Amino acid sequence: SQTIHQWPATLVQPVGSPLSLECTVEGTSNPNLYWYRQAAGRGLQLLFYSVGIGQISSEVPQNLSASRPQDRQFILSSKKLLLSDSGFYLCAWSVRLAGTGELFFGEGSRLTVL
Amino acid sequence: GENVEQHPSTLSVQEGDSAVIKCTYSDSASNYFPWYKQELGKRPQLIIDIRSNVGEKKDQRIAVTLNKTAKHFSLHITETQPEDSAVYFCAASPGGNKLVFGAGTILRVKS
Numbered sequence: 001s002q003t004i005h006q007w008p009a010t011l012v013q014p015v016g017s018p019l020s021l022e023c024t025v026e027g028t029s030n031p032n033l034y035w036y037r038q039a040a041g042r043g044l045q046l047l048f049y050s051v052g053i054g055q056i057s058s059e060v061p062q063n064l065s066a067s068r069p070q071d072r073q074f075i076l077s078s079k080k081l082l083l084s085d086s087g088f089y090l091c092a093w094s095v096r097l098a099g100t101g102e103l104f105f106g107e108g109s110r111l112t113v114l
Numbered sequence: 115g116e117n118v119e120q121h122p123s124t125l126s127v128q129e130g131d132s133a134v135i136k137c138t139y140s141d142s143a144s145n146y147f148p149w150y151k152q153e154l155g156k157r158p159q160l161i162i163d164i165r166s167n168v169g170e171k172k173d174q175r176i177a178v179t180l181n182k183t184a185k186h187f188s189l190h191i192t193e194t195q196p197e198d199s200a201v202y203f204c205a206a207s208p209g210g211n212k213l214v215f216g217a218g219t220i221l222r223v224k225s
Contacts, residue, residue: 036215043215043217044218049213051210057212090157099145099211100212100213105157105159107157
């Protein structure tokens with residue numbers, strides 16, 4: 001069966017520090033991969049998605065970046081965190097089909113920037 | 115790009131009553147419309163979805179309707195139960211495996 005792992009689950013970082021959130025999927029090949037952010041009381045904001053290694057589509061032109069160094073690995077990064085980067089970050093994957101399919105979410109990473 | 119608006123933001127119903135959540139989308143190219151349920155402290159999970167070649171889909175107590183002309187779709191939950199209490203998200207896909215979510219609706223079912 002397929003599983004998705006996301007870490008760390010919780011982190012507290014000072015403003016201006018770097019960030020690295022990692023996500024890996026097991027039990028499938030060539031998945032579509034996604035990073036969403038869920039601010040308190042808000043919806044799921046699409047940050048990045050990837051349909052293949054090295055292929056990243058950015059929806060939010062901020063100080064965040066994403067990379068996909070391996071087929072089943074998706075990394076969210078920042079060189080210098082802002083207070084507004086605080087939130088709940090969710091990684092997700094879907095089967096690569098002709099059209100968009102069901103997303104399977106990880107357990108999330110809660111980031112607090114102080 | 116695609117923009118999805120969802121209403122209401124909060125909905126309280128009595129157990130046994132029906133609940134309706136409505137969403138509108140902006141991109142006429144969108145062709146896939148899923149609904150996700152997020153229980154407190156848990157990850158969102160798909161509960162039902164509909165593609166643009168279908169006007170309505172039903173699965174037990176939940177149903178989704180789609181009006182492509184008006185660019186809106188709705189989630190209907192009948193005979194609500196306390197375990198239906200959660201945050202519900204609609205979403206639309208304009209293609210290319212991109213999925214844009216609405217802001218969410220907090221549903222409270224009072225027993």
